[in-house]
Amino acid sequence: MKKWFKSLTTIALAVSLTAVGASAAGAASSLKGSVVINGSSALLPLTLQAKNEFQKLNPKVKISASAAGSITGPQSVRKGIADIGAVDWDASLDVPGFKKFDGQVANPVAVTVFAAIVHKDVKVDSLTTKQLQDIFSGKITNWKDVGGDDANIVVVNRKFGSGTRVNFQMKALEGKEFMSKGDNYKETGSSGEMKTAVESTPNAIGYIDLPYVTSKMKAVKINNVAPNEANVLNGTYKVWGIGYFMTKGQPSGATKAFIEYIQSEKFQQGSLKKLKFIPLSAVKK
Amino acid sequence: MPMSMKKAIGVTLLAAAVSTSLVSAASAATTTKAAAVQVQQSTFAINYQASTIRTVKQSGETLVAVRDIAAALNAKLSVHNGITTVALDGHTVDLKAGDKKITVDGNAVNLSQPVKSVNGTAFIAVRPLVQGLGGTLATSGGQIAINTIKLLAGAENPRFVRAGQILVSVPAGESRTEYLIDAKTGKSSELLKTTDASDLIVAPNGAKAAYTDSTGAVYVIDLATKQSAQVSADTSIKAELVWAADSSLLYFLQGDKGTVIAQLDPANGTIKTILDDKVDYKSSLNVSPDGKKFTYVVTALGKVTSDATNVDEDKVSIDFAGTGGQVYLVDVSVEKPAAVKLTTTSDDKLFLQSADGSAAYYVSVPEGDGNASVVAVDKDAKASALFGEGDVLEIALSGGKLYVLTQVSDSATAVYEVDPASGAKTKLYDLSGDVSGFIANGSEIAVENGGQVYARIGDQWKPITK
Numbered sequence: 001m002k003k004w005f006k007s008l009t010t011i012a013l014a015v016s017l018t019a020v021g022a023s024a025a026g027a028a029s030s031l032k033g034s035v036v037i038n039g040s041s042a043l044l045p046l047t048l049q050a051k052n053e054f055q056k057l058n059p060k061v062k063i064s065a066s067a068a069g070s071i072t073g074p075q076s077v078r079k080g081i082a083d084i085g086a087v088d089w090d091a092s093l094d095v096p097g098f099k100k101f102d103g104q105v106a107n108p109v110a111v112t113v114f115a116a117i118v119h120k121d122v123k124v125d126s127l128t129t130k131q132l133q134d135i136f137s138g139k140i141t142n143w144k145d146v147g148g149d150d151a152n153i154v155v156v157n158r159k160f161g162s163g164t165r166v167n168f169q170m171k172a173l174e175g176k177e178f179m180s181k182g183d184n185y186k187e188t189g190s191s192g193e194m195k196t197a198v199e200s201t202p203n204a205i206g207y208i209d210l211p212y213v214t215s216k217m218k219a220v221k222i223n224n225v226a227p228n229e230a231n232v233l234n235g236t237y238k239v240w241g242i243g244y245f246m247t248k249g250q251p252s253g254a255t256k257a258f259i260e261y262i263q264s265e266k267f268q269q270g271s272l273k274k275l276k277f278i279p280l281s282a283v284k285k
Numbered sequence: 286m287p288m289s290m291k292k293a294i295g296v297t298l299l300a301a302a303v304s305t306s307l308v309s310a311a312s313a314a315t316t317t318k319a320a321a322v323q324v325q326q327s328t329f330a331i332n333y334q335a336s337t338i339r340t341v342k343q344s345g346e347t348l349v350a351v352r353d354i355a356a357a358l359n360a361k362l363s364v365h366n367g368i369t370t371v372a373l374d375g376h377t378v379d380l381k382a383g384d385k386k387i388t389v390d391g392n393a394v395n396l397s398q399p400v401k402s403v404n405g406t407a408f409i410a411v412r413p414l415v416q417g418l419g420g421t422l423a424t425s426g427g428q429i430a431i432n433t434i435k436l437l438a439g440a441e442n443p444r445f446v447r448a449g450q451i452l453v454s455v456p457a458g459e460s461r462t463e464y465l466i467d468a469k470t471g472k473s474s475e476l477l478k479t480t481d482a483s484d485l486i487v488a489p490n491g492a493k494a495a496y497t498d499s500t501g502a503v504y505v506i507d508l509a510t511k512q513s514a515q516v517s518a519d520t521s522i523k524a525e526l527v528w529a530a531d532s533s534l535l536y537f538l539q540g541d542k543g544t545v546i547a548q549l550d551p552a553n554g555t556i557k558t559i560l561d562d563k564v565d566y567k568s569s570l571n572v573s574p575d576g577k578k579f580t581y582v583v584t585a586l587g588k589v590t591s592d593a594t595n596v597d598e599d600k601v602s603i604d605f606a607g608t609g610g611q612v613y614l615v616d617v618s619v620e621k622p623a624a625v626k627l628t629t630t631s632d633d634k635l636f637l638q639s640a641d642g643s644a645a646y647y648v649s650v651p652e653g654d655g656n657a658s659v660v661a662v663d664k665d666a667k668a669s670a671l672f673g674e675g676d677v678l679e680i681a682l683s684g685g686k687l688y689v690l691t692q693v694s695d696s697a698t699a700v701y702e703v704d705p706a707s708g709a710k711t712k713l714y715d716l717s718g719d720v721s722g723f724i725a726n727g728s729e730i731a732v733e734n735g736g737q738v739y740a741r742i743g744d745q746w747k748p749i750t751k
Contacts, residue, residue, distance in 0.1 A: 065586055098596060265458065269459055
């Protein structure tokens with residue numbers, strides 16, 4: 001188990017490895033502590049991957065994770081039941097629908113791309129911002145009005161408090177309001193529920209972060225631009241945001257070490273990419 | 286040890302070694318007389334190869350034939366206007382017979398004895414020549430050992446490819462280079478430079494490695510030819526790749542939540558679902574040699590109750606009872622495969638290892654301050670303590686034996702070999718407390734210490750990276 005951030009030793013080479021007891025260098029104490037993380041389900045796969053890797057390096061750190069939507073992240077931190085609140089926006093600032101969380105520090109961890117998704121049988125591949133606004137507000141209710149079959153559109157929304165919802169509203173709908181009721185309207189409590197709903201509901205439309213997109217659904221282009229990393233980096237795809245780990249003040253101890261691990265180049269350029277998130281450094285240029 | 290002291294000791298040892306070498310070589314050496322100078326044939330270890338070098342004595346100091354050293358090092362030697370130039374790895378040494386100095390990379394370096402010409406061959410003290418070329422000197426088995434192999438700096442994530450060969454990664458900002466290292470010499474060769482490849486997973490036969498790019502596409506690189514080939518363009522997320530025991534097929538956990546166990550045939554790109562039981566967050570996948578039994582950890586999440594109607598009220602609670610990781614086993618050879626939960630305890634279960642699905646081993650990290658130990662659990666969910674010396678840091682299963690790195694005190698770690706069947710344990714090595722990781726290829730062990738990789742060469746640990 002690699003002791004992370006272990007101080008380097010300057011003692012002689014072979015001697016340090018063989019002469020037990022003769023070495024003056026003591027081992028750095030293993031990092032201990034517990035880290036409780038709650039919040040964004042969009043960031044959850046990233047959190048758990050980092051947890052698996054981090055605990056091999058720091059076995060004495062207990063990491064417990066849960067997810068029920070972004071807003072519960074900074075709420076849990078404020079309430080003192082979580083050390084890290086995973087959230088899809090900077091919750092230290094005001095955003096539409098949510099006031100800032102005073103005293104919390106937003107630690108950026110990943111870039112998340114959000115996609116408008118439809119059931120795989122929907123014959124629409126691209127929607128304009130105006131069409132999305134009209135569909136998600138309930139003005140357009142039939143796929144034939146946007147080039148598809150004559151079938152009622154089923155709008156699947158995330159519940160209030162979802163970071164994916166905040167980002168989608170701000171960036172895909174340019175701030176326009178969602179519909180909130182109706183026969184062809186449903187709300188889901190997590191990215192996983194959204195995935196299941198759109199995969200299993202004919203004529204459904206919803207939105208989700210890119211890692212959750214599967215072959216059982218279709219991610220549509222927005223204004224004829226496909227949701228992918230390349231289009232985020234070239235500036236043509238606008239529906240993306242930075243995910244944050246909120247902490248009560250500056251993080252310390254095991255919480256700090258875990259955040260630093262997830263922010264490390266090794267993780268950002270490795271597992272984070274593998275999970276189809278975008279490294280922070282890619283959009284800071 | 287202070288550097289100056291090390292240097293002083295090194296010089297003393299070196300002088301002794303040269304003397305010993307010459308004395309011992311005297312009876313077997315071919316001795317010729319040239320201008321009253323005895324030219325002897327001495328054996329040096331140059332980059333771990335025995336090499337015969339002509340030497341002469343001058344005022345009690347041993348001088349070596351520049352041409353012989355250059356040839357043994359594969360250095361470039363040229364003579365122009367009476368100046369001999371030796372060039373190696375960006376370093377240049379200029380010397381001239383009779384001069385009591387040489388020029389190293391343009392800077393003058395004084396010699397204690399002038400460069401001597403014997404029958405047209407230049408002889409010089411070995412240390413300034415070798416150091417001028419960026420090499421090091423030491424003594425090994427009574428011989429002078431010259432080493433100009435540049436150890437790789439900043440290497441991490443060592444993995445055995447086969448006996449005597451280790452794969453490492455050297456990250457550099459947003460890119461990463463993979464190198465193969467000869468564990469006997471530290472000589473490295475670049476394998477792959479990438480900005481987009483996942484960790485390389487080496488096949489059990491040591492001939493190839495697999496990786497994914499950020500789209501999810503899978504590649505296999507031939508470790509001999511260093512050529513990569515895409516074997517699947519499938520874009521699903523593949524969190525873990527595992528080779529079949531015969532190096533033919535790849536298995537992986539598919540999807541953002543690692544829900545599905547899938548199989549990829551690199552020969553034709555075919556992906557087959559092995560298990561889709563809708564159970565999320567699998568990790569640490571182990572596959573039996575027959576490809577039928579899969580052992581893995583499932584992480585259970587806390588249950589959140591929340592009401593966001595009034596955000597300021599913070600109506601949120603989390604129940605972490607029964608969460609954490611548990612070990613599961615599934616046998617897909619039966620008609621309706623169902624995963625069996627092998628553990629229920631609240632400890633963290635790290636480094637899960639299972640050879641054939643009949644038993645699994647893991648590092649059990651208890652809640653609180655207790656030491657970590659190795660626990661075995663069989664296919665019938667019967668758990669037993671397998672190893673409890675010290676505070677276990679890491680385990681590896683190789684060649685049917687379990688290798689355990691454990692912290693036995695603040696200043697000491699040790700590597701044990703454990704027979705998983707009997708529980709019999711043998712301590713292989715006592716090590717520094719700073720050893721932070723290890724890899725095993727059968728009983729061949731390499732360790733990580735202070736950011737360097739050390740291999741066991743002879744009866745010593747030698748750094749093979751710096």
